[in-house]
Amino acid sequence: MTGTRNRIVALAAVAVALAVASGGCSCSVSPNQSPSGSQAPSGSPSGASTGSVATSTAGATQLDDIPPGRSIAEGGGGPLTYTFREEWRKARAEAQKWRSGAYLIYASGNFPNDDGVPSAWTLDFIDKAVADAVLLVEIDPWGKVTKTQEVTGGSVSVYVGPNKRIPYSIIDSDKAVELGKAALATKYDLSSTKDPAIVLGFSGDGSGPYWTYATYNNSLGKKITAQLDALTGNVKQLS
Numbered sequence: 001m002t003g004t005r006n007r008i009v010a011l012a013a014v015a016v017a018l019a020v021a022s023g024g025c026s027c028s029v030s031p032n033q034s035p036s037g038s039q040a041p042s043g044s045p046s047g048a049s050t051g052s053v054a055t056s057t058a059g060a061t062q063l064d065d066i067p068p069g070r071s072i073a074e075g076g077g078g079p080l081t082y083t084f085r086e087e088w089r090k091a092r093a094e095a096q097k098w099r100s101g102a103y104l105i106y107a108s109g110n111f112p113n114d115d116g117v118p119s120a121w122t123l124d125f126i127d128k129a130v131a132d133a134v135l136l137v138e139i140d141p142w143g144k145v146t147k148t149q150e151v152t153g154g155s156v157s158v159y160v161g162p163n164k165r166i167p168y169s170i171i172d173s174d175k176a177v178e179l180g181k182a183a184l185a186t187k188y189d190l191s192s193t194k195d196p197a198i199v200l201g202f203s204g205d206g207s208g209p210y211w212t213y214a215t216y217n218n219s220l221g222k223k224i225t226a227q228l229d230a231l232t233g234n235v236k237q238l239s
Contacts, residue, residue, distance in 0.1 A: 066092070069172050072115050081117045081141040084173035084200070088123065091137040094145045095125040098135045102127045105163035106201040109173075112213075114181075116173030117141050118198060124159055134159040162206040170209060170230040173198060180213025183226040183235045192218040200230060210236060 069085030082090075088104060095102035102125040109118025118141070125135045134156055138147040151159055171179075176198060184190060196215040202208035209230040217224045227237040 091123045099127040104166045116177045176211035180226040
């Protein structure tokens with residue numbers, strides 16, 4: 001984790017897409033690198049299988065309310081990577097060791113591939129609307145929590161901003177990337193782009209939640225973004 005400074009720098013990169021017009025903080029991704037370099041792990045849809053729903057018991061972390069995502073064998077037969085909903089289930093179990101009522105308000109990842117798997121996810125958890133602390137959970141594409149960081153004091157507002165509880169019925173990251181790229185292709189030539197990123201959160205006016213897919217267009221020399229309704233996949237804004 002790189003803390004408040006990088007979060008504020010990253011916010012500027014996708015401020016238009018996240019519509020931070022009201023002054024609230026819908027923070028963006030902080031730089032991450034894949035274990036094998038600057039690209040996210042490869043994956044093949046043909047190697048995908050549907051994840052199973054974990055059974056909940058009294059007093060356990062209830063994971064069965066988040067719909068299962070996909071597990072994807074790298075290169076068709078390598079280690080399994082996971083789409084966001086599976087990663088969320090694993091990260092929330094870790095967050096609920098911190099505080100039993102922890103819930104997700106924001107997530108981000110760099111270099112997502114076409115299966116919606118980035119080089120790593122960072123997920124932000126709080127346990128009440130007026131938060132006194134935020135837990136940041138980093139999780140790799142293979143479902144391993146690699147780092148946690150508790151943020152307290154004045155920095156809490158930077159991470160929380162207008163963000164609220166992310167509903168369980170959001171579309172998964174593979175669909176968000178697919179729809180985001182398709183939306184951008186209606187307006188831009190995507191043949192020369194780099195450094196994609198994906199964000200799940202709320203806009204500065206509190207609307208949302210939204211998936212925002214962003215990538216740098218070399219021809220135009222600027223970041224281009226597609227903001228999608230995270231519940232329906234409908235395009236809300238292109239910039």
